[in-house]
Each structure stands twice: as structure tokens, then as C-alpha cells.
Amino acid sequence: MSPTAELRRTVADLHRELTRYELVSWTAGNVSARVPGHELMVIKPSGVSYDELGPHAMVVTDLHGNLKEGELAPSSDTAAHAYVYRHMPDVGGVVHTHSPYATAWAARGEPIPCVLTMIADEFGGDVPVGPFALIGDDSIGKGIVDTLRTSRSKAVLMRNHGPFTVGATAKAAVKAAVLLEDVARTVHFALQLGKPDVIDKRDVDKLYERYQNVYGQ
Numbered sequence: 558m559s560p561t562a563e564l565r566r567t568v569a570d571l572h573r574e575l576t577r578y579e580l581v582s583w584t585a586g587n588v589s590a591r592v593p594g595h596e597l598m599v600i601k602p603s604g605v606s607y608d609e610l611g612p613h614a615m616v617v618t619d620l621h622g623n624l625k626e627g628e629l630a631p632s633s634d635t636a637a638h639a640y641v642y643r644h645m646p647d648v649g650g651v652v653h654t655h656s657p658y659a660t661a662w663a664a665r666g667e668p669i670p671c672v673l674t675m676i677a678d679e680f681g682g683d684v685p686v687g688p689f690a691l692i693g694d695d696s697i698g699k700g701i702v703d704t705l706r707t708s709r710s711k712a713v714l715m716r717n718h719g720p721f722t723v724g725a726t727a728k729a730a731v732k733a734a735v736l737l738e739d740v741a742r743t744v745h746f747a748l749q750l751g752k753p754d755v756i757d758k759r760d761v762d763k764l765y766e767r768y769q770n771v772y773g774q
């Protein structure tokens with residue numbers, strides 16, 4: 558079996574999570590996964606309906622965005638995903654959405670403050686803002702990498718664009734995208750009522766350590 562066959566199915570299935578949690582509209586957004594042991598990634602094709610995103614529709618590129626498998630053009634965000642994989646070897650999955658609340662924070666160019674235990678658990682502190690960059694070359698990818706290298710966060714709010722999330726696997730990156738939208742919405746609601754208290758950094762560290770290394774099965 559091709560090393561990409563099962564991963565193409567996994568990535569196709571994960572795109573359904575983006576629509577299930579209402580993180581995307583029309584054909585926007587994308588999930589990618591690094592192919593273990595190969596300088597390749599699987600990613601959504603450009604401008605294809607989510608209803609048509611079966612395993613056969615997924616495309617495989619190298620880590621410079623060159624098409625290696627598939628008949629469709631890769632996502633317009635392929636260069637950004639590829640840059641992340643080249644420069645962050647521990648990342649196995651990347652997700653980009655235009656989820657409404659997280660994107661609203663990106664439009665404001667404002668980090669999401671760590672005022673909830675879920676933010677501490679999943680993101681290890683404030684969710685940072687990355688620089689404005691145009692689509693088409695490495696600029697977005699460089700902004701993602703430069704921002705996340707100085708943070709424990711699995712998410713970055715690219716200014717005037719939207720969120721990108723990363724994870725050890727594509728599923729982990731999708732989970733981060735789902736939780737990001739959840740906390741972005743809740744903190745927005747909290748700010749309508751007043752100014753919520755930021756969690757003390759020592760407590761953030763304890764929460765993050767527990768969630769990342771003890772929580773779950």
C-alpha cells in the first residue's frame with residue numbers, strides 16, 4: 558500500500574470535522590498532514606466543495622509545495638503549510654480556518670488572553686497574533702513559525718487573515734482549531750460583561766503541565 562493511502566483517508570475525514578464544528582464556509586479552510594518518514598504532506602485541493610473531499614480528492618506535495626500525487630491543484634495555503642513542516646520538525650499536522658470568533662480576534666490584531674483554564678490547558682498562555690502576510694509564497698508560513706517559536710501555543714492568529722493551528726498529528730491540529738474557536742467565543746462574551754482576570758503564570762504552567770502530561774487515558 559502507498560505510504561500516503563491511509564493518510565489521504567484520514568485527512569479527508571478530518572475535513573468533515575471543520576464543517577461539523579462550523580469552522581469554515583464554502584471551500585475555505587484546509588487540513589494537512591506530514592507523511593511520516595517522507596518529505597511529503599497530504600493536503601486539501603484548492604476550491605473544492607467539502608462534499609467532494611473524499612480520499613481520492615486529496616493531493617500529495619513535497620515540502621516545497623510541488624505536486625507529487627493527485628490530479629487537482631493543491632490548496633492556496635500549501636506554501637504556508639510546507640514552510641511550517643520544513644521548519645518545525647515536531648509538527649505532524651496543520652489546520653487553517655476562518656472560524657468567526659477566532660478570525661475576529663485576528664482582524665483586531667489582538668491576542669486572546671489566558672483567562673480560562675481551557676486556554677492554559679491547550680495553549681499554555683495567551684493565543685498570539687502573527688504578522689500580516691499575503692497568500693502565495695512563504696510569507697504566511699514564516700509568520701506562523703516565527704510566532705509559534707516564541708510561544709507554547711498550538712495556535713496563531715494571523716493578522717487580518719485568520720487562525721492556523723498545529724499539532725503532533727493532523728487530528729491534534731484539528732482539535733486545537735475546535736478549542737480555539739470555543740475559547741475565542743467565550744472570551745468575547747466575557748468581555749461584554751467586563752474585564753476578566755488573567756490567570757497567574759504559575760497556575761498556567763501547572764494547568765498546562767497537567768493537561769499535556771496527565772489528563773486523559
